[in-house]
Amino acid sequence: MSIMEVKCLKRDYGNGKGVFDLSFSVERGEVFGFxxxxxxxxTTTIRHxxxxxxxxxxxxxxxxxxxxxxxxxxxxxxGYIPGEMNFFDDMTGAEFLNFIEKYRGVDSSIxxxxxxxxxxxxxxxxxxKMSKGMKQKVGIVAAxxxxxxxxxxxEPTSGLDPLMQNRFIDLVAEEREKGKTILMSSHMFxxxxxxxxxxxxxxxxxxxxxxxxxxxxxxxxxxYEVTLESEEAALEFANEDLAISEISxxxxxxLVQNNISQFIALMNKHPIVNISAPSQSLEExxxxxxxxxxxx
Amino acid sequence: xxxxxxxxxxxxETFALLLIISAVLAMYFSTIIPMYxxxxxxxxxxxASSMPQVMAIMGMGESGSTMAGFLASYLYxxxxxxxxxxxxxxxxxxxxxxxxxxxxxxxxxxxPVKRSTVAFSQMKVIATGVFLIIAFASLLGIALSEALxxxxxxxxxxMLMNAGALSLHLFIAGMCFLCSCLFDESKYxxxxxxxxxxxxxxxxxxxxxxxxxxxxxxxxFFTLFDASGLIAGEAGAIAGMAALFVGAVLLFFGAIKxxxxxxxxx
Numbered sequence: 001m002s003i004m005e006v007k008c009l010k011r012d013y014g015n016g017k018g019v020f021d022l023s024f025s026v027e028r029g030e031v032f033g034f035x036x037x038x039x040x041x042x043t044t045t046i047r048h049x050x051x052x053x054x055x056x057x058x059x060x061x062x063x064x065x066x067x068x069x070x071x072x073x074x075x076x077x078x079g080y081i082p083g084e085m086n087f088f089d090d091m092t093g094a095e096f097l098n099f100i101e102k103y104r105g106v107d108s109s110i111x112x113x114x115x116x117x118x119x120x121x122x123x124x125x126x127x128x129k130m131s132k133g134m135k136q137k138v139g140i141v142a143a144x145x146x147x148x149x150x151x152x153x154x155e156p157t158s159g160l161d162p163l164m165q166n167r168f169i170d171l172v173a174e175e176r177e178k179g180k181t182i183l184m185s186s187h188m189f190x191x192x193x194x195x196x197x198x199x200x201x202x203x204x205x206x207x208x209x210x211x212x213x214x215x216x217x218x219x220x221x222x223x224y225e226v227t228l229e230s231e232e233a234a235l236e237f238a239n240e241d242l243a244i245s246e247i248s249x250x251x252x253x254x255l256v257q258n259n260i261s262q263f264i265a266l267m268n269k270h271p272i273v274n275i276s277a278p279s280q281s282l283e284e285x286x287x288x289x290x291x292x293x294x295x296x
Numbered sequence: 297x298x299x300x301x302x303x304x305x306x307x308x309e310t311f312a313l314l315l316i317i318s319a320v321l322a323m324y325f326s327t328i329i330p331m332y333x334x335x336x337x338x339x340x341x342x343x344a345s346s347m348p349q350v351m352a353i354m355g356m357g358e359s360g361s362t363m364a365g366f367l368a369s370y371l372y373x374x375x376x377x378x379x380x381x382x383x384x385x386x387x388x389x390x391x392x393x394x395x396x397x398x399x400x401x402x403x404x405x406x407x408p409v410k411r412s413t414v415a416f417s418q419m420k421v422i423a424t425g426v427f428l429i430i431a432f433a434s435l436l437g438i439a440l441s442e443a444l445x446x447x448x449x450x451x452x453x454x455m456l457m458n459a460g461a462l463s464l465h466l467f468i469a470g471m472c473f474l475c476s477c478l479f480d481e482s483k484y485x486x487x488x489x490x491x492x493x494x495x496x497x498x499x500x501x502x503x504x505x506x507x508x509x510x511x512x513x514x515x516x517f518f519t520l521f522d523a524s525g526l527i528a529g530e531a532g533a534i535a536g537m538a539a540l541f542v543g544a545v546l547l548f549f550g551a552i553k554x555x556x557x558x559x560x561x562x
Contacts, residue, residue: 047560071411075408076408078406
């Protein structure tokens with residue numbers, strides 16, 4: 001059963017900005033990755049799901065209820081991490097969490113304490129003086145503490161260090177096992193790979209693809225940066241039968257998809273000094289994928 | 297309809313401003329009230345009874361010469377208009393537009409709380425603040441007058457004038473709150489929320505100067521607050537007060553509606 005349903009959603013900001021005829025749905029008990037380059041319309045879509053914006057046409061439904069018309073009832077069972085953390089600056093982290101708890105009218109003190117210790121959050125400081133990562137932790141606790149069944153997470157791990165990112169991914173997996181439904185936007189491929197089952201990619205406000213993470217992974221083009229002894233050697237290496245994306249001095253950047261053994265064999269023939277795999281952003285990966293094959 | 301947690305938070309947010317405005321008013325009240333001279337009243341009253349026509353032409357009816365009349369012209373002509381207005385302008389912006397502008401409104405709406413409840417609770421914060429300021433001024437005025445000139449102040453008339461001031465400031469609060477709900481950016485909310493009442497106030501001062509400019513009084517809502525008319529218990533002044541109050545209710549209602557329906561880019 002679809003828990004979240006976006007149907008023919010449209011909001012035109014002019015200049016090709018906005019969301020156009022966007023439709024997708026998230027099933028119960030699924031972690032759904034919501035991806036796309038900056039300005040693609042991710043946050044706009046999320047604002048519609050949160051009931052902050054009224055659709056120009058089309059509908060957004062959560063749990064069968066209209067996100068704009070039935071806001072309070074939709075929000076009852078929803079947790080939200082905004083893309084930007086803007087709190088009441090004069091409060092401390094603990095005061096803010098207490099405020100949200102009372103404001104929602106739900107006693108969530110036990111789970112709040114668990115989450116605070118899970119993320120090693122020091123909530124005593126003033127929010128204004130907190131680092132980005134600390135603020136993010138406060139936002140995470142605020143979104144999860146009332147134990148909602150549905151979560152909308154807009155770049156939830158931004159600002160977190162790798163250890164805390166891992167803890168967050170574990171938390172998401174735990175929540176999924178409990179049957180929660182999660183929509184999560186992200187920039188990091190490995191994060192999405194570990195957390196999500198399905199992803200939807202939007203570009204210029206339109207749906208570019210919906211695919212399982214396994215499908216995306218199979219189609220993933222890996223990038224390797226090979227350093228050779230000299231510039232001449234680099235040029236020689238680049239002449240081999242490989243997909244080359246860039247040559248600069250003695251560095252050659254190679255794209256590899258399903259032909260890793262051929263790549264290794266060729267590397268053995270040339271004077272290689274070093275090889276590295278620069279981390280790829282999700283956009284890069286999907287732009288290679290869809291840009292190359294489907295011409296999105 | 298009402299969220300007490302948010303209301304409490306709002307009261308705390310505006311409390312410092314409330315204290316400052318009250319302190320400033322207390323300072324003026326305690327400087328100006330002792331300047332009242334009861335002997336002047338008897339002189340003026342004698343004049344009024346000996347040559348009523350002349351005194352009427354000079355605009356000094358009986359109300360102008362009593363202690364309540366003295367307070368009306370020296371405290372409720374400018375100070376009691378300006379200072380509560382400062383409170384209203386600043387807090388109206390703080391309670392809605394600033395949260396939208398800064399993005400902290402996100403957390404107020406990402407909860408099972410209706411938008412109308414958010415706006416209504418914040419509106420109550422302003423209304424409470426205005427009420428507290430006027431109530432403080434009324435009590436302070438009565439206490440000082442009774443202490444310095446026992447029995448001189450007609451308390452009923454003075455209270456009616458304060459009720460008028462309350463209606464006026466609720467009306468201004470309604471305008472500022474509407475601007476706060478209407479605009480997404482603080483600068484516009486304050487620009488219009490402060491700009492309109494200040495402009496109207498300037499028109500009022502122009503009208504007071506008299507002459508051909510007197511017609512300007514029809515262009516400003518400040519005319520509806522007629523302090524000396526209220527002291528004299530004139531029906532027109534009471535009608536003006538009622539009109540301001542009804543206007544305030546309509547403005548607040550409109551503000552809540554606007555906020556409930558608008559798109560929020562937060």
